[in-house]
Amino acid sequence: MRISEIRVFRVELPVGEGAYSWSNDNSVAVFDSTVAEIATEAGVKGVGEICPLGAAYLPAFAEGARTAIAELAPGLIGLDPCNLGTINAAMDSRLRGHPFAKSPLDIACWDILGKTAGLPVCTLLGGRQGEAVELYRAISQDSPEAMAGSVARYRSEGYRRFQLKVGGDPDTDINRIRQCAAVLHRGDVLIADANTGWTRHGAARVAGAVADLDVYIEQPCADYDACLSIRRRTRHPFVLDESIDSLAAAARAIADDAMDVVNVKISKIGGLTKARMVRDLCASSAIAMTIEDTWGGDIATTAIAHLAHSTDPRMRFSCTDFNSYVTRDIARGAAKRVGGSMAAPEAPGLGVEPLYEVLGEPVAVYR
């Protein structure tokens, strides 16, 4: 089987709450998502999606994804999409770095591999484990009162895990954590995600001021060594996210005992092929994971569901249903939230069918 054509679509995903806000005054009202569709001479097609969290979260941005795909796509024409190792080697030899832009192409090839094998992607990634995967809800940064209200509202919808967007003024963040903790019930999980927004001393103050609470601390500082310093000074369970962007970074952090949980974002690592390596390394090192991505719609969410559903449930901390944060459907058959969990589709491949009437005309075609 050979790749004959790659089509690229741009689609806007409005945020249901109006906007999503996090550290360093970042906020997005309408996400700019890119869908890549790979067609083969045999007629089998696959899709993938990349939606960066704005332009200042990771070294990734939406227009950059499409520009990098223009560099990558011609090198994939004629290759066998089922040979994922060859596909990734071809992308890495043609463009250094830019894992986020390689991710939708890699995911689309997994979709084709699954359709060709007649198996859902989660089976190919290790096998479906359990009935469903538990979700967390990210709580957009706002006043402590508003965030506590959001936690209560999403709790009533079925979520039991809440990731607070902190990383602002430490005193306000202490109030955010305390007020949100006060509305939780026994067994709920609270994570304070600073998204690199704190200084070392600010992070140390917040961790100390909430020492009596059952709360995870996530990515307090931008610098890995600063995070490690805070990790060594606090008894809170500790999560790394932005710092872990490769297999090598994960291996180093495991060796350093730098985290208890890691957030495996598919596009941050470069696609399902590489995210699976990080997933398997972490699972075999007793590091639990949140399986997710930077953002996305139905296709990115479904890729998350397949990787999460094939992960050892004991190592599965949570995952994310971005398609219930946005107001626009872009595919039929996608993984959808039911209460506080979701399941990978059972159809071959990703199990999604793009809604071309929503995606519109492709912004680029390579053949």
Ligand code: MG
């Ligand atoms: Mg995070």
